[in-house]
Amino acid sequence: MTDNNNTSITLAVREVSPEVAVISIGGEVDMLTAPELREAVDRAIDSCRALVLDLNAVTFLGSAGLAVLVETSHEANRRGVPLRLVASSRTVCRPLEVTGLTEVLSTYGSLDEAVAAAV
Amino acid sequence: MTDNNNTSITLAVREVSPEVAVISIGGEVDMLTAPELREAVDRAIDSCRALVLDLNAVTFLGSAGLAVLVETSHEANRRGVPLRLVASSRTVCRPLEVTGLTEVLSTYGSLDEAVAAAV
Amino acid sequence: MSGTGPDVTTSHPRIEVTVSENQSSPEIEVRIAARPDHLSVLRAVAADLAMRADFDLDAISDLKMAVDEACATLISRANSPEDQLVCGFAVEADQIHFTAHAPTSSPAAPSRESFGWRVLSSLTDSANTWVAPGDDGVPVLRVDLVKKRLGSVGQ
């Protein structure tokens, strides 16, 4: 995580149980910051058995961010790594619903539920 | 209070004990909305023994709003009506401090304290 | 839908759009260098206007997303980050009308089949984009969006 949390997104990566990685994402995920998210996710997916993306502190989710989620989902499928999203705020749920992605991605209301499902 | 609370401020006037009026103010108090506040305050001060202005839901306080507070304070002094402000958010305290008005106006951290002091 | 504003749901620009572009400047015009780090200020403007126009939270979110998407497209197709992106916001009776343009390096408008454009269309009540030569003959990409306060989108 960086001090500079206004000019970019914040990314906190941790392992909640063996090989279950949780990335907590904060801030605005747009054209500017999506590559940073992409990189963190690509790194995590290389070394975990299950991946949880906690989107609850995301304050904007644009199509560049949605594309990262879709591509991560494809990559996770290829590798057989379960991918779970934590999404409960309107800010995050609205873009997922409008684009029909709630049908495709596994979303949970809380981190606990997502982690339980991922294990 | 009005439905239209985005294009203007919200003003809720009530009597918490006999002749102690509380005006709870919400939204942005600027050049556009200060006259509305002024009017509500003038009306209340005509028929109360003590006046509390709860500023905690104010999201912007510009100099037009500060001027209303200063003029209300003068008017309240003239009439011998105690005036108490509820101000605890940074959004409200910062402008009061920067302009030195915390020295002149009686501010309280909570509505309960302000009402207790006003009675 | 009362529809007092321009209706630009067709895929080719109609007279109303051109008129609206050329008439006395929109109420609010924002000019920025065509750089991704300025997107957030455009979202902030869109959100503030929609909030004050009494849009509900979903409609505010939709407009922010649509403006972001439109401007991200304009920025990614500009010639250089020094190009100027010009955005106009007009708050009309029952809708917000957003227009934007920037010089472009591609003579063709963005595909309407792309993910980004499909999202943008689904978020607004009307969306249009086209390329036209600018004053100096350089191609200019334009986007025109209408978001109604009580639209048919996602209801």
Add this chain to the structure above:
Amino acid sequence: MSGTGPDVTTSHPRIEVTVSENQSSPEIEVRIAARPDHLSVLRAVAADLAMRADFDLDAISDLKMAVDEACATLISRANSPEDQLVCGFAVEADQIHFTAHAPTSSPAAPSRESFGWRVLSSLTDSANTWVAPGDDGVPVLRVDLVKKRLGSVGQ
């Protein structure tokens, strides 16, 4: 204070200010009709920029208030609500530089002794205002503010 930006603490405009006004447009320019209902959008822009430039919460609040005060003055001294108020925001190394101008009905600049101007000066690291004839000879009121990320204000 390192002070790489223009220093306009004197009460008369200095060369730097004029240069900065005339040089290639500021990064972000916002043009609105000179009406009080547009003040909130300017505050939203100021807040977004200051936040992204890592200003602390007090400094963000100060900049919002200073921009609001400057523009309220320009609006109240404009000839009509149809006049255009033009605001420029430049995010520089350690400060935000704000400029604004609008046609004015009063040939004299606002008094520096007024409550509004005293507040504005106390909120910024540098504040200046003056009237100069515009392109068409009509008097134009200008305001120029500098707010440093780590200023001496209210610390």
